[in-house]
Amino acid sequence: MAIDEKVPARPIDFEEDVIQRRPITTQVGLGTPDEVAPTAGALANDDNIVFTTVSNLVAWARSRSPWPLGYGLACCAIEMMAASMSHHDTARFGMEVFRSSPRQADVMIVAGTVTHKMAPRLRRLYEQMPEPKWVIAMGNCASSGGEFWDSYATLQGVDTIVPVDVYVPGCPPRPEALIEGLLRLREKISRGG
Amino acid sequence: MLRLVLRLAGEKIVECTPVMGYLHRGLEKIFEWRTYHQGIRYADQADYVSNMLNEHAYAGAMEAIADIDIPRRAEFIRVIVDEMSRCASHLVWLGTYGLDVGATTPVLWCFRDREEILDMLEELCGSRMNFNYYRPGGVLYDLPLGWVSKLSRFLDRFENDIQQDYVTILDQNEIFLERTVGVGTIPADVAKAYGLTGPMLRASGVDWDLRRDRPYSIYPELRSLKPVVYAEGDAYARYRVRLGEMRLAIQILRECIGRGRDLHDQRRPKPQSVPREDARAVVREPADPPLVA
Numbered sequence: 001m002a003i004d005e006k007v008p009a010r011p012i013d014f015e016e017d018v019i020q021r022r023p024i025t026t027q028v029g030l031g032t033p034d035e036v037a038p039t040a041g042a043l044a045n046d047d048n049i050v051f052t053t054v055s056n057l058v059a060w061a062r063s064r065s066p067w068p069l070g071y072g073l074a075c076c077a078i079e080m081m082a083a084s085m086s087h088h089d090t091a092r093f094g095m096e097v098f099r100s101s102p103r104q105a106d107v108m109i110v111a112g113t114v115t116h117k118m119a120p121r122l123r124r125l126y127e128q129m130p131e132p133k134w135v136i137a138m139g140n141c142a143s144s145g146g147e148f149w150d151s152y153a154t155l156q157g158v159d160t161i162v163p164v165d166v167y168v169p170g171c172p173p174r175p176e177a178l179i180e181g182l183l184r185l186r187e188k189i190s191r192g193g
Numbered sequence: 194m195l196r197l198v199l200r201l202a203g204e205k206i207v208e209c210t211p212v213m214g215y216l217h218r219g220l221e222k223i224f225e226w227r228t229y230h231q232g233i234r235y236a237d238q239a240d241y242v243s244n245m246l247n248e249h250a251y252a253g254a255m256e257a258i259a260d261i262d263i264p265r266r267a268e269f270i271r272v273i274v275d276e277m278s279r280c281a282s283h284l285v286w287l288g289t290y291g292l293d294v295g296a297t298t299p300v301l302w303c304f305r306d307r308e309e310i311l312d313m314l315e316e317l318c319g320s321r322m323n324f325n326y327y328r329p330g331g332v333l334y335d336l337p338l339g340w341v342s343k344l345s346r347f348l349d350r351f352e353n354d355i356q357q358d359y360v361t362i363l364d365q366n367e368i369f370l371e372r373t374v375g376v377g378t379i380p381a382d383v384a385k386a387y388g389l390t391g392p393m394l395r396a397s398g399v400d401w402d403l404r405r406d407r408p409y410s411i412y413p414e415l416r417s418l419k420p421v422v423y424a425e426g427d428a429y430a431r432y433r434v435r436l437g438e439m440r441l442a443i444q445i446l447r448e449c450i451g452r453g454r455d456l457h458d459q460r461r462p463k464p465q466s467v468p469r470e471d472a473r474a475v476v477r478e479p480a481d482p483p484l485v486a
């Protein structure tokens with residue numbers, strides 16, 4: 001490469017550039033102390049020195065443990081509970097700390113049917129959450145009205161009153177599906193979304 | 194989803210006003226607009242923790258209207274899935290109740306056992322919740338091969354779990370006793386006046402169990418069906434009733450497995466045409482909803 005050619009700029013992807021390239025020994029449970037990563041690349045050497053921007057670092061840190069607001073409304077709430085319990089265990093992803101107060105929560109998982117009576121409360125709780133905040137619509141009811149599409153009492157999709165980041169379809173979605181949704185949200189957050 | 198407006202005197206609740214309607218989804222109206230078969234799926238959501246029992250009530254109403262008789266094998270299968278659903282429901286209750294009085298461990302164990310029940314039900318009908326399994330005159334699928342032995346293995350383990358885990362950690366737990374014994378006592382007459390049902394009623398000493406007192410399906414034939422009744426009427430008695438009902442469900446399931454095993458009744462119910470004018474009787478039909486309170 002000629003000396004005056006510019007190196008193509010690429011935003012740092014933490015998953016790929018940092019996590020994947022750091023020495024294997026620092027990944028818990030993998031490899032033995034003698035094994036080190038092949039070549040650590042330009043971004044991380046064996047001393048784990050990383051160059052990045054503050055905003056990237058913040059986004060990465062945020063993405064690792066979004067705390068959900070425990071907002072179970074109907075059937076889907078039971079699957080949300082199941083997702084956080086021993087078998088499916090969202091604690092693996094740092095997302096099991098269900099908060100009872102919107103002021104301590106990062107992501108609102110709307111799990112269940114939102115009725116017209118509940119809608120103003122939902123909006124209010126959303127507004128009480130501190131920025132940055134995200135919303136997951138769990139289940140068909142929260143996503144689009146689901147099988148209560150012609151009911152006189154329910155909201156046809158929670159995105160009519162709050163902005164939704166991730167839709168998890170299903171009636172109810174399996175806990176695995178909710179975890180998938182949470183991981184998608186994590187991707188979105190680490191991209192700064 | 195229930196909102197309770199409380200008035201407190203120190204730590205004591207002296208007044209409690211429930212505010213209803215946060216989960217009013219207009220099911221009654223929806224039932225009117227759907228066909229009979231579509232309604233099964235909505236019956237699931239009336240009480241989404243014990244879905245199979247709701248389906249049983251709904252299917253019972255359909256069968257009463259159209260005068261459909263049910264093959265005996267299907268009746269056994271129905272009781273089996275009902276009792277499994279009841280266990281799953283009580284496990285959710287036990288776990289969340291533990292959480293509410295400050296015990297975090299039981300909920301993890303309860304969901305461990307519940308997952309196994311749900312796995313088996315999923316094998317049966319393809320869904321973990323909201324099963325859509327009942328049909329007028331029977332059920333959707335027969336039991337898969339090897340399912341019954343899986344169930345009986347689970348029952349042994351589950352019985353052991355109840356004794357080893359839940360009883361050990363809660364029954365004589367001083368904090369748990371402190372927070373439940375003598376708390377929220379409901380005398381029998383108040384319970385009746387308020388129209389309480391299920392475990393709530395039986396924990397107040399009222400010996401009333403729809404499975405025995407307004408018999409349906411094959412419950413009258415079951416020798417192991419002995420309702421669990423406690424007279425104290427407090428929160429601890431309600432806990433004991435539910436624990437007892439899980440043990441009872443295990444006995445019932447064992448009996449059903451034992452007696453239903455040789456039933457190869459593949460007879461199909463005769464197709465019936467349903468009288469149109471009765472369509473609105475469905476939800477009123479007292480086909481016995483053994484809902485868990």
Ligand code: SF4
Nearest residue numbers: 075112139140141171
């Ligand atoms: S999507 Fe299905 S399971 Fe979830 S709340 Fe709605 S009806 Fe219940």
